[in-house]
Amino acid sequence: MLPFDPSDTAFIADPYPRFAQLRAEGEVHWHPGLGLAVAVSHSACSALLRHRALGRIWQDACPVDDFAAFNLLHRNSLLENEPPKHTRLRRLVATAFARGHTERLRPWVNTLADQLVDTLAARIAVDEQADLLKTVAEPLPVEVIAELLGVPAQDRHLLLPWSHTIVKMYEYGLAPDKRLAAEAASTEFVAYLRELVEQRRAHPGEDLVSDLVSVADADGARLTSDELVATAVLLLMAGHEATVNVVGNGVLALMRHRDQWDRLVAEPELLPSAAEELIRYDSPLQLFERTATAEVEIAGYRLRPGEKIAALLGSAARDPEVFTNPDQLDLGRSPNPHLGFGAGIHYCLGAPLARVEVTAILDALRRRLPELALAGEPERRSEFVIRGLHTLPVTA
Template sequence: MAVDTLLRRITDHTNRADPYPLYAELREAGVVRQTDGSYLVGTYHDIVALLHDPRVSSDQRNRAAPYRGIAPEEGQQPPAFIRRDDPEHHRLRSMAMRPFGPPHSPHRIDAMRGEILRITEELIAPLKGRARIDIVDDFAYPLPVTVICRLLGVPREDEPVFREWSTTVIDSIDIGPGEDPGKRETVGEQARHEMGRYLVGLAEQRRGGSGDDMLSAFVNDPGPPGELTREELAATSALLLIAGHETTVNLITNGVLTLLRHPDQLDLLRREPALLPSAVEELLRYEPPVHMLPRTPLAPLDIAGTTIPQGAPLVLVLASGSRDPRRFRDPDRFHPARPDNQHLGFGSGIHSCYGAPLARIEAQIALGALASRLTTATLVEDPPPYRNSAILRGPRHLHVEW
């Protein structure tokens, strides 16, 4: 089959359960031009080089022509900082990071360990008497959205509506084969707007107060760059929920699936819980929550003997790079104690995942709490049903009997 159909085959839902043979084909072919005009890159070192290249843009507005490809075009709202380039990206990311992590708030995420553990136990407790559960709906989906609500300072009575908004937004980008995306995207855009308006209103209520949540910090401790505009505050706060939520759901769900497929490694983690941080890093390499990133060259680029024109859609297949045998020994083996594991699970360069520290802690606590309870668990269906998205790849349901 012609190599120029690779993206079509990768995004074909029938290959969602196991895209890795197609990634091997991509690495063998090198940089591959597709029939839709996009270029695929799947080797580790080329991906890293492009993620660190200032001539490669994250802003969809730099494309030579509209391109739906692997992701919908931006809506009417201003793009969040992950979809902008420096210097605007740096300004907005710095302002968003100030109340989130180092250097200004180095202890915020680590201080949430106790709260994350309590939320985890609250979600697991009602599952103990059931013979069958859905890891996604019963655990992996509600955990991160609850954590992010607590982080932002959303009142607990408002958390259910936040979950509804999150579900609507995620569904709007999880378009099925042959489905008209227009209606879902319109509904998703409306949910983003409502969420942003709510978060801005909540932040304004905290202005002048002494709250320790992130919304309070955004309006009361803006730092040297100045204060976020209402639109920037809405986009940044919504990004925390949407981007951080869906990726963590997939990380936890893919983690449970992988451990149940490797009972010897599950047993190892039960006996040696100190390996959990390393195991999470290996899961980010072996079964990552994000498989591809769209980019755009700001100038012609020569990659592996292929010239990619300025403005052409560029697709970096991170999950392929993280299984590149030229970078990782025995890459198709799940090895929780793998050394030198500089995977691409959170990207690399200036756009490396903003929420990575929080996702790591959530996954470590979640998988640690589940490990002892998965002793006799079995998968009801393997492979499980997957979401439509080839970018944010993960099971839609993961039914287990325990």
């Protein structure tokens, strides 16, 4: 029997009861369908994310000749590499990020959130309901990442379709036509970003791409063109997909836990802890893989070199050994040691910016639409690894 079926619609709708059963049975389970072990406790997930004998070892999509662009993006990504390459990439990218980009964007993000929520309110006024996902949750992170990278306004409509198509490759058992579509999107994205990088080499601006072009190690080493492109794509896919789904999953949870929504409306000082709790409560990324580079043991489960294990982040986030009343949404929860941004050397570099985005949206919603409510049943995405919604109809 499989620990869980990632294609089962009932499981996708609510995986948390099954996760609780798995935690009661043990901390790590072999999943023959996925071909890897899955860790379900917070302790085991935290250990595997931090263990230096468990790395992100990229394996090319095959046949290799059919996935040249997709593989290029991942071979050169700091997320898919280990030291010493990861150390060099992260140092350079972190140095570029440290040039004040998050604080530079904060007031702009707050203004954008207000504008998008005003648009949502206007559509509700006309049609009595509107899709919060399409009107607010999806456009804001795309605009933010585009602004961060310096993508011209007339090109920003290209980014979301590319991201949605590429990230489907992270699901298991993907159909061949969707795999080919992911490669086509990767090819277009790589070509676009190569041109953008060359423009920034010739005409630097205040954007992150300009800083990524100029940043150098103490010995003068810089990011290669492939690394620059891979970094930009990673920022879009990781930053966009995570923020959209934190907002979508989170607002849905708030609408279903009215006491917590009313609490947020009345207590704006809860915004920072609310963002953390929404990330914990319904994780936008459910599974994150590692590969053993040496013999290693996690919670009594032994892995040999080359064997894979995954952290089930959604299960770790509901572990009663760490979180009091874990199935309860509590916007004031503290401490809240969720693993939503990862842990160890692969901890998310964009976490500060993601927090700015989520709190800006929550703040705009609670100020401008305090009577926000569901206008119908949302449509959930069918994927397991990236957990989110297709629609979120609301009224006010």
